[in-house]
Amino acid sequence: MINKDFQGLLIDKTSSMATALRRMDAVGRKLLIVTDKNLYHSMLSIGDIQRAIINNVDTTSEISTILRANVTVASDSDDIEGIKNHMLKRRNEFMPVVSDSGEIVRVLLWEDLFENGEKIPKRAIDLPVVIMAGGIGSRLRPLTNVLPKALIPIGEKSIIEQIMDSFLEYECREYYLSINHKAEMIKYYFEGLMGRYGSVRYVEETEYLGTAGSIALLKDKIRSPFFVSNCDILVDQDYADILDYHRSQKNEITIVAAMLNMSVPYGVLNTDCKGQLESISEKPELFNPCSRHH
Secondary structure (H helix, E strand, C coil): CCECCCHHHEEECCCEHHHHHHHHHHHCCCEEEEEECCEEEEEEEHHHHHHHHHCCCCCCCEHHHCCCCCCCCECCCCCHHHHHHHHHHHCCCEEEEECCCCCEEEEEEHHHHCCCCCCCCCCCCCCCEEEEECCCCHHHCCHHHCCCHHHCEECCEEHHHHHHHHHHCCCCCEEEEEECCCHHHHHHHHHCCCCCCCEEEEEECCCCCCCCHHHHHHCCCCCCCCEEEECCCCCCCCHHHHHHHHHHCCCCCCCCCCEEEEECCCEEEEECCCCCEEEEEECCEEEEECCCCC
8 A cells, every 4th residue: 555666756845847847747746745855845736836837937946936835744643544535635646654853754645545446536617618629630641531630549539538538527518519520420429429428519610710710609609618628639737726727817718738848959059139159058958838828
């Protein structure tokens, strides 16, 4: 039940946000244990980093500058049921057990404590979901010569099912599929999934309206906030947290995008506005948000 090999989950408080993101990606977690001289210091979540980026904190900044206060961890005297209840309430994917001296004794992983396969619970949001599935999918040819890109299989399911399943975890049961290319094939496919996703309706483009162009066709059909997703992108984020941010900022639209991490294999010349050489960066690594929440 106890996983003792937790070194990959540790990160020093002087590390940069960019380093923390790379570590999360490497270990497949959205949470890290922050240390100070090899002793427990705090916890860092992907949400902490996202909030910092939204507030224009540079990704080269130390993670010590964005840590939250009063983060709860377990002690040796805590019983397992109490720890499990806390993890259920906070939706933590693991819990470090810390001694009185600050030593990290062990780390209790969600998948080990909940061996019956119980997933980290999601908060219900129950909002409509619009999926843009009308594109030709030219970059996926020759596959899309046969199938619409929404029905390209990823594992045992089509990619659009993977997307809809992720929203089902948040009790979303009202779907609008914007279709055009091979529209009848998509309709026929979902006839075989009748009832699985609640209400599935179609918005048919009579012509190609471009990225998200068909949303205008829904102006008299949806009266609440709603999610929009492409049919070929899988998002591993908490939709409830995204909705909370959208509402708290009173946004008209909130866009979720990825971080761009690019290693330039050449030397880069840094010049001033007149083209005069100021410095040379040898094979720099660029780590910047290519877009942010707006």
